[in-house]
Amino acid sequence: MSQKVVVHLADETLVSCSDVDPGAAPVLGTGAKDVAGHRLLRPGPDLKEEGTTMSQQIQDYALIGDLRTAALVGSDGAIDWLSVPRFDSPAIYAALLGDSRHGQWTLAPAASHRSSQRRYRTDTLILETDWTTAEGLVRVTDLMVPGAETPTIVRVVEGISGTVAMRTRIAPRMGYGQRPPTFRRSKKQLVAVSGGHALSLTSDVDLCLVDASWMGHFVVSPGQRICFTFSYMPASDVQRPIQSADTAVAATAGFWTKWVNRSTYSGPWTSEVKQSLMILKALTFAPTGSILAAATTSLPETIGGSRNWDYRYSWLRDATFTLRAFLATGHVDEVVAWRDWLVRTVLDNPSEPQIMYAIDGASHLPEEILGWLPGHAGSAPVRIGNEAAKQQQNDVWGEVLDILAEVRDSGVPNHPDQATLEQALLDQIQAHWREPDHGLWEVRGPRRHFLHSKLLTWVGIDRAIRGHKHLGIEKPHQLARLSCLRRTVAREIVERGYHVGLKAFTQSYGSAKLDASILLMPRYGFLPWHDDRVIATVDAIERDLTCHGLVRRYLVDDGVDNIDGVPGGEGTFLATSFWLADALHGIGRTDDAAALFERLLGLRNDVGLLSEEYDPVTGNHLGNTPQAFSHASLVTTAVALSASGASTSARDVQPDLPPATRRKVA
Known part of the structure; x- marks a missing residue:
């Protein structure tokens, strides 16, 4: 059983460039159209950060889903695609169609670039990814929870052998990667708000707010479990209790196995x-x-x-x-x-x-x-x-x-x-x-x-x-x-x-x-x-x-x-x-x-x-x-x-x- 660490924000503060509803239409530039006559939407002025070039190919992705939406998880441990609250909503992680500037959640050993093995847990859509490094072996479990009140991603890092240094960067970008939300803290949750929509994160490790992203570095030892729970909800419901990671894993396994x-x-x-x-x-x-x-x-x-x-x-x-x-x-x-x-x-x-x-x-x-x-x-x-x-x-x-x-x-x-x-x-x-x-x-x-x-x-x-x-x-x-x-x-x-x-x-x-x-x-x-x-x-x-x-x-x-x-x-x-x-x-x-x-x-x-x-x-x-x-x-x-x-x-x-x-x- 891992020790619960209260999440906190570092002393850095971020003022969001804009507070935009992720469901709203993207900013329209000069009204330009592509050669086929389609409406061509251009970004607002807020997208200025440098991106990391994407190296994943289409076959490198696995799917997790909750029957309302779905996320794609790369073999490098990054969630590069997620639309909330529905499949056809604007994506908040859109690196799949761009780069890290357009929204991404990375979670991997600090020294690794690609997992050594991954699989779905038998008769489920619970993804298990093993990373073998020079320091040891670590497993990351990824899932979404069918039937949860709100779309929820759970990621669990488990030490298998040795002591492995891990890193994570959680960088939602609203409106298909156009702009960051406004980040703040609400009790023991980290919250990102855009218009009437909110993203809530609980974590077993300290995270700092850097460059419009929640970032963290931590180590995991044998038997230790570090959990992250990320949920979408209306901004008025940010105080809603979040299901524990263990409960989410059990409920998800039970759902898929039974079905x-x-x-x-x-x-x-x-x-x-x-x-x-x-x-x-x-x-x-x-x-x-x-x-x-x-x-x-x-x-x-x-x-x-x-x-x-x-x-x-x-x-x-x-x-x-x-x-x-x-x-x-x-x-x-x-x-x-x-x-x-x-x-x-x-x-x-x-x-x-x-x-x-x-x-x-x-x-x-x-x-x-x-x-x-x-x-x-x-x-x-x-x-x-x-x-x-x-x-x-x-x-x-x-x-x-x-x-x-x-x-x-x-x-x-x-x-x-x-x-x-x-x-x-x-x-x-x-x-x-x-x-x-x-x-x-x-x-x-x-x-x-x-x-x-x-x-x-x-x-x-x-x-x-x-x-x-x-x-x-x-x-x-x-x-x-x-x-x-x-x-x-x-x-x-x-x-x-x-x-x-x-x-x-x-x-x-x-x-x-x-x-x-x-x-x-x-x-x-x-x-x-x-x-x-x-x-x-x-x-x-x-x-x-x-x-x-x-x-x-x-x-x-x-x-x-x-x-x-x-x-x-x-x-x-x-x-x-x-x-x-x-x-x-x-x-x-x-x-x-x-x-x-x-x-x-x-x-x-x-x-x-x-x-x-x-x-x-x-x-x-x-x-x-x-x-x-x-x-x-x-x-x-x-x-x-x-x-x-x-x-x-x-x-x-x-x-x-x-x-x-x-x-x-x-």
């Missing part, structure tokens, strides 16, 4: 499936039941590139993939919570449903550029909001009708207003299915007749017909009309979507380009896996749309034009690589499917996280992280292969991977 062990999955990849399920759970927003695409914004799809997007929102399509993973493993509560959120959100304006919403159901997601942040590894611009919310993506309504049918078929009763919701989505399909759209991949170039959108049109109509029959709705004329439309769409897909010369279904009508989304066609029941056209398409994608055996979404630039209207390239897409494993299994190549699946498992970082994309040349993760699309696809592929009797014997096959990916995953 993940409800899983019904039983197969050769139990630990991997559990890990991904916990990541997916951490990407749910408990107050509403919505599901995020990822925990971050603007991590680049290629280093130095401009394909940097804000994924801290709920895409209806992406959520359906997470829901399939939950449904396949017995986590029905999350499915029902999302379904209920969807009904409330869409029926607020049923004539104009959107393809995505904020996690609280808000529909206004204006896209802006934060001009003061240089971007991860210099990859600018940094964006918040997402213009895709206003795109026409005709596949989404079929995706939602499909998952609602799956939920109903699993035995979950319909929501009282579900029929109204489903009719609103069906109305969208019937009104717009003949129109070109932006498609699954949200292209920012010209709209096209994307084959995947037409496929999901067929799916939506088919599920609507099934729903009518399931509920015993006696509307023969409507059913006849829908059945006729279903046949019309199916005929058009086959006649206009299949390229005889390529012997493959292609990206859009009249196109000779492949698209990985076509791998999903048999999953939706449109054609069987044994259909010659399906097999030929899988072969073509495996042959012509892969890089080092991993699947691209599509060829961004074929030397003639750019399909999606965004400059630059991107990495291989992890979800589509899992889809290829599913397809190989579907066409009878189960051994090849299992080998690819094992390879994909090997691409996870040292604590089991996957981002959106992967660079097979450098071995680096790319895009926002952790990515729900990737982890949901991992779970559903594992379930499918396990049902077929596939085993981990494929692990004996060692693919030719870059050295950076050869890591042991806990």
Whole structure:
């Protein structure tokens, strides 16, 4: 048991340059705009400190979360990303997209730059990081507390052997790293205030206020535990009692262990499936039941590139993939919570449903550029909001009708207003299915007749017909009309979507380009896996749309034009690589499917996280992280292969991977 040391401020005083609400809009400079016409926000005059260059790569981060927000912890012991009080709130630690000037909490041995080993405690999202130094061994435990009254981070330093000198610097910067808050002391807590928001810190060691940061140096000996508890709260509640670190650790361990062990999955990849399920759970927003695409914004799809997007929102399509993973493993509560959120959100304006919403159901997601942040590894611009919310993506309504049918078929009763919701989505399909759209991949170039959108049109109509029959709705004329439309769409897909010369279904009508989304066609029941056209398409994608055996979404630039209207390239897409494993299994190549699946498992970082994309040349993760699309696809592929009797014997096959990916995953 460590001795409690009363925290205090040094004699230094700090007068904050400004006292700004972290939820307020960033300071607008001269009204400049970037080349795409987005609003370009520039920093206020307060950001003057020198920053430490960031050396962490995307795969160096682990996630801790409380189902309202999440933090990223680097292998160097720094928390470089945290938005409070919600996932989509302005970040107070934003070094992930800049440097130490933009907010960071470091905690590490004074002489070390990178941890020696880290892992999640079994069946939890409690991160344990071991540091081996010349002086001894120390362990840092990091967590956020699900169900706590306010977002809370607990960090515990524990001496294992020897006497290790430690250092910490806690430097919140409000409004995505724009400015420091006002620092003061309140009883035994250190407090930072900005507008109506407060950050509270309790510590077992003395901390001094230096350069708008709480800083401390201390030593830890065997058996000694030093605890830090950092909380967000309204400024009026700074006197609220703070949960003890020991209580927080126990509550967090109990929550995750109880939740993940409800899983019904039983197969050769139990630990991997559990890990991904916990990541997916951490990407749910408990107050509403919505599901995020990822925990971050603007991590680049290629280093130095401009394909940097804000994924801290709920895409209806992406959520359906997470829901399939939950449904396949017995986590029905999350499915029902999302379904209920969807009904409330869409029926607020049923004539104009959107393809995505904020996690609280808000529909206004204006896209802006934060001009003061240089971007991860210099990859600018940094964006918040997402213009895709206003795109026409005709596949989404079929995706939602499909998952609602799956939920109903699993035995979950319909929501009282579900029929109204489903009719609103069906109305969208019937009104717009003949129109070109932006498609699954949200292209920012010209709209096209994307084959995947037409496929999901067929799916939506088919599920609507099934729903009518399931509920015993006696509307023969409507059913006849829908059945006729279903046949019309199916005929058009086959006649206009299949390229005889390529012997493959292609990206859009009249196109000779492949698209990985076509791998999903048999999953939706449109054609069987044994259909010659399906097999030929899988072969073509495996042959012509892969890089080092991993699947691209599509060829961004074929030397003639750019399909999606965004400059630059991107990495291989992890979800589509899992889809290829599913397809190989579907066409009878189960051994090849299992080998690819094992390879994909090997691409996870040292604590089991996957981002959106992967660079097979450098071995680096790319895009926002952790990515729900990737982890949901991992779970559903594992379930499918396990049902077929596939085993981990494929692990004996060692693919030719870059050295950076050869890591042991806990």
